[in-house]
Amino acid sequence: LKKYITDQVMAMQITGSYDALLSTVEEYKTENKKNENFRNDPPVFIYTTSPSVLIMIDGEPKFQDIKDTDLKHVANTGYVIFENKSDRQFYLFGGEIWYTAPQVKGPWQVTKNVPKDVKKLLDQNKEAAKNAGKVETTGKETPPAIVVATVPTELIQTKGEPQWKK
Numbered sequence: 687l688k689k690y691i692t693d694q695v696m697a698m699q700i701t702g703s704y705d706a707l708l709s710t711v712e713e714y715k716t717e718n719k720k721n722e723n724f725r726n727d728p729p730v731f732i733y734t735t736s737p738s739v740l741i742m743i744d745g746e747p748k749f750q751d752i753k754d755t756d757l758k759h760v761a762n763t764g765y766v767i768f769e770n771k772s773d774r775q776f777y778l779f780g781g782e783i784w785y786t787a788p789q790v791k792g793p794w795q796v797t798k799n800v801p802k803d804v805k806k807l808l809d810q811n812k813e814a815a816k817n818a819g820k821v822e823t824t825g826k827e828t829p830p831a832i833v834v835a836t837v838p839t840e841l842i843q844t845k846g847e848p849q850w851k852k
Contacts (some may be wrong), residue, residue, distance in 0.1 A: 729838035737830040740841040765819040780821030794832035
């Protein structure tokens with residue numbers, strides 16, 4: 687096989703300098719190094735049988751203190767999530783409703799008791815809040831459950847258990 691390949695390559699009459707060949711090899715190595723940190727891992731799949739919303743955080747949460755308040759906010763998400771330093775609770779603005787949780791990843795539950803600093807901050811930044819991610823509600827239904835993910839994730843949900851048919 688080696689002899690066959692060598693004969694075929696020699697028959698091609700490829701011309702070029704040794705320096706050009708080395709340059710191409712070095713260029714390939716450089717390009718490969720650029721792609722070393724590229725990740726193409728498959729996402730995590732979460733299945734639920736009840737209405738749920740996936741809140742993506744880009745990696746582990748990055749908290750930023752908010753000046754003149756007792757709050758921090760999660761900077762690496764499209765949703766409005768605050769941590770109240772005094773009660774160590776997290777608050778998620780859902781658009782029409784608020785959620786609270788003891789940890790940023792949950793478990794989240796609907797609340798009407800939101801700290802004054804949170805309400806004040808949201809009132810001062812109404813335009814920014816309009817552009818933030820929202821938790822869609824239809825009014826009559828139970829508010830959707832919150833699923834927080836820090837790695838690529840897909841949420842698959844059905845209304846109740848699947849009904850398999852032949």
